[in-house]
Amino acid sequence: MRQRLVVIGGDAAGMSAASQARRLKGPEELEIVAFERGHFSSYSACGIPYWVGGDVATRAELIARSPEEHRARAIDLRMRTEVTAIDVPGRRVLARDLEAGTETWTGFDKLVVATGARPKRPALPGIDAPGVHGVQTLDDGQALLDSLEATPGRRAVVVGAGYIGVEMAEALLNRGYEVTVLHRGEQPMATLDPDMGRLVHRAMDGLGITTVASAEVTKILTGEGGRVRAVATDEAEYPADVVVLGMGVVPETSLARAAGLPLGAHGGLLTDLAMRVRGHENIWAGGDCVEVLDLVSGRERYVPLGTHANKHGQVIGSNVGGDYATFPGVVGTAVSKVCDLELARTGLREKDAREVGLRYVTVTVESTSRAGYYPGAAAMTVKMLAERRTGRLLGVQIVGREGAAKRVDIAAVALTAGMTVERMTALDLGYAPPFSPVWDPVLIAARKATAAVRAAG
Template sequence: MATAQRMVVIGANAAGMSAASRARRLKGPGELEIVALERGGHSSYSACGIPYWVGGDVADAGDLIARTPREHRERDIDLRLYTEVTELDPDGGRVRVRERGGTSEKWLGYDHLVIATGARPLRPPLPGIDAPGVHGVQSLDDGRALLDALEAAEAADTADGPRRAVVVGAGYIGVEMAEALTRRGYRVTVLDRAEQPMTTLDPDMGRLVREAMRGMGIDVITGATVTAVRTGEDGRARAVATEDAEYEADIVVLGLGVRPETGLAGEAGLPLGESGGLLTDLAMRVRGRENVWAGGDCVEVLDLVSGRTRHVALGTHANKHGQVIGTNIGGGYATFPGVVGTAVSKVCDLEIARTGLLENEAEAIGLRFVTATVESTSRAGYYPGAAPMRVKMLAERRTGRLLGVQIVGREGAGKRVDTAAVALSAGMTVERMTTLDLGYAPPFSPLWDPVLVAARKASAEVRRTGPH
């Protein structure tokens, strides 16, 4: 009887456990032994849901867990928590492992290695950045620590007036955490060094986000470079300093983005891209390695619009990567062709969405393009509850090929970006988009959907600029 092969997974969240679960469905324990190694204490949870847990929309951390360690083990997956991988040996087909609290390390061999180490939050080396009261929000443990601090401060209730929070960074996590803290009664200041918040939007669209956040009572300070976190006599964070000012803080939250967690992979000589993410083929196999796979926030993926690789840290992609990896290790066949860069978020009642390229991204790869921006509403203007939205569209000047869409508006705005994402994936022109048969009824849309109105305007701009 043939000996079962061993699949070793590093990282027990979206990509890693999706790969393990899919492979187990295809091969039983007698054919494939699956060992999953996780340095933390949780598995298969939604990091994207942490701001909503902090803000009170999600009642308990358990609601964010898709599958517990016990459930994975009941499916014959040997999940080992608090177990850290300290070295990769791809040539030898093994990884060095250390259990938390242990002093010794041992090698664990594999037939297939899945690297799903995720991403690490940016934490610049500034004075006071590691002081008590400064919080990241990357993991469930981070979220629990932040909630404990907030609840302890609220229980003490010794503040003279509203408690103050400073959020450093105005990307997706930054604006979501600003909302969560505002809802908890904090006076929130958001600091960002960019011209406008949300650098995943063009500045003219980011300006709408800034104006809306200020209208919600959130102080948004742009063009602000943080230089230090000031601490009090007790060593706790008390203010955040920039080059020009200082902002008092009872709590500081970092929302500066993430970078691929690929230190061990780089040390092992595995190929990394410009952003530091692992490079894979379409089957999610690490380039040049027959039995090493990678997925999730630690990889770079193909951008179908630009033709280049990019780092996109989203749970949707991570789960798909895991499905592809598990299918291939389990003896099937699957590929992950790439992304178009779709993302959606909100701050209070403002919805923010984008897909495809921004202006600076299109310029960076030498594309010539036109833009079209339109104002519309989520429903027929006469129907109760119609809310405003702005849609911006980029199209290639000569061909009219859709390059990107950004949407900022109230209820009903954000998910409209999906129409544009499908059009991008299909390589549509903006003129072809104007004929799309989208659903219409006054409670759901104006007669012409806002995305199609933008496509009409972009198509006219393509014709106006001509082939030259």
């Protein structure tokens, strides 16, 4: 008997799930209907800062698969259509055509919730003024570019210094703007420990980006025509011709909450290893709207990344299509950059380790990306955390220039395998002077961490 799969969300997790299910089951066995409220499907939100900054020439380059391409594969993708309610007992969803204004109920046998995340947007005076932009979707990116083209001034304020904040600071700097970054924390990049964040702060200042710590934004000031003219904190006002909000995101789970689906401490949907919503046999969820298991701490956490979303979609699609797959969890790996400065982290920060009651040692080493005598060798700093009693690797953070960020993958594999820092020192990594010192910086940190564990008894 032919069944119907309904997918809410037309980006990474949702359309990966739909595409994988279609590979396993043809249209005669499985009808697939997907709803997307925006103008674009299957695109790279992670690429928006590089499109805004000019590294990526056109919007089209960020789109992996258009609605027409999905439809050609027998996936009924309905754009500009927003699902407004999920009737779990009745196995149906209510969708509103945003162009026509009409609403329709659509029944399902299987449902995928892939509603993504929404940017944090505090209820501050002036927050909705012209010239204030978030950058979560391609529509947001286009609106920002249009605003930059129409604005003669060259002063930009970025609110927030996480991944989006620092990446947008680079994008605006590349476009010739005078950039100020305001953030609430002690140092930028709160996903790093403060001592590593201090290196980022110093480097951003060296690039000409004004970085203001402990800055609590209180309001957006407007001028002629109601357009933004400055950002105010308790301490000062910062002139702005354009403002970009980079304060992070939260799971978009209002639909799920209203439908009574289970949510975790971070507001994300809770699923089992097969990405099935807990307690619901025929409902799956994936992408930025779910919480995932942290393999290092053993706790649920919220990690909104495109890499995870695509994996979730593959797992969901396999299970919906009659195959079997699981998503075991994450170790929290992420990389970014500000101009030529590369940033990376995986596993736990000191704060995270303390929160879960782990006793640990830390080491920090300075090294280079290549053999010191080889041209182009760039400095990098590696910080490593290890469990005090067992020597188990807990986390790694790296800040440096060319060749620094992707070294975190060594640590990500070691964390996933549950390796000790002593075991890491024997890893057979590739070596040649153009690529690494004879002892890779990560292995130097592992050696130092091994000694610290032994010294701690």
